[in-house]
Amino acid sequence: MYTPPSGASPLRYIYNKVYRSLGAVAALLLLLLTPARSAAQSDAQLSQYYEVPSYYNPSATGLTDLLRIRVGARLQWAGIHNAPQSFIGVADMPFKFMGKRFGVGLVAQQESYGLYKNLNIGAQISYKFKLLGGQLGIGAQLGFIDQSFKGTDVFIPDNDDYHQGTDDAIPQQDIRGNAFDVGAGIYYSGKHFWAGISGTHLTKPSVKLNADSGEGSTERNYEFTVGRTVYFMAGSNIPIKNTLFELQPSLLVKSDFTFYTGEATMRARYNKMLSFGVGYRWKDAVYATVSADIKGFFAGFSYDYPLTSIAKASSGSYELFVGYSLKLDFSEKNRHRQKSVRIM
Secondary structure, eight states: OOOOOTTOOHHHHHHHHHHHHHHHHHHHHHGGGSOOTTOBOOOOOOTTGGGOHHHHOGGGTTOSSEEEEEEEEEEEEETSTTOOEEEEEEEEEEEEETTEEEEEEEEEEEEEETTEEEEEEEEEEEEEEEETTEEEEEEEEEEEEEEEEEGGGOOOOTTOSSOOTTOTTSOOSEEEEEEEEEEEEEEEEOSSEEEEEEEESTTOOEEEEEETTOTTSSSOOEEEEBOOEEEEEEEEOEEOTTSSEEEEEEEEEEEOSSOEEEEEEEEEEETTTEEEEEEEETTTEEEEEEEEEETTEEEEEEEEEEOSGGGGTOOEEEEEEEEEEEEOOOOSTTTTOOOOOOOO
């Protein structure tokens, strides 16, 4: 634990430490106070959000002494043609520099629905310091967004009363574009509690989608603005006395200031290996989850049942994550150890 300087009040010391650390991201998070009107969101919806906190918050990297990898896929609204499909990959690990603890990570997401595809890739870094028996991290993410629309596959029936083939709002050629993207957040992790707040797409990137012939051609160009989104996540580990079970409630709230939604999950974990639970997404779905984490290998599955009228056309949504965690040794005793092989 940190020791306050001589003569300094412990409460004043904690206040100053937090104040200075959060100053680096305060300006970026203030951008979230500006409503993102006429902007679309490109982040995937995940029921196992608690397994990939760094997908939402770059300061959630390097939380443990593990190299942690998770990859997964979500099939939204099975049974509906061209329904959204998401593929997610995250990896993070801690490292030390000049006696300070940091975390680094990578995040990638590809999502498709219909003729539209969206790719997000980002590199993350976070700085950690001890606070109140746990650790507080601040982090940032730099990356890019790549979007495309396959206009050559657009088909409009002759008897369509709502669309016309000459409608300029419907691309008739394949278009593509990309833009720079920024995210930031803060995250606290204690022995039995964790919470974080973060913002994605803070620069409100504007993607200009153009045909291969370029902007100077006679082809029409399109522009897609990605809205800023704020996320709040929290959860707890509650051991059940005299058993190998623990309860793990968690929640996720997100908003782009024109749309708000949230979900809550309650899981039970046995012997830190097997877990199962249920969740509810506000006015959208209920879901069940089950997972196993054995000797570093992880597998998790969830099933969503929609509570809206879309249940008449879909059997639900399916989500699968797999991963691996590798223990990293940061002790000093092995830093200069060498092995000698002798031939007898």
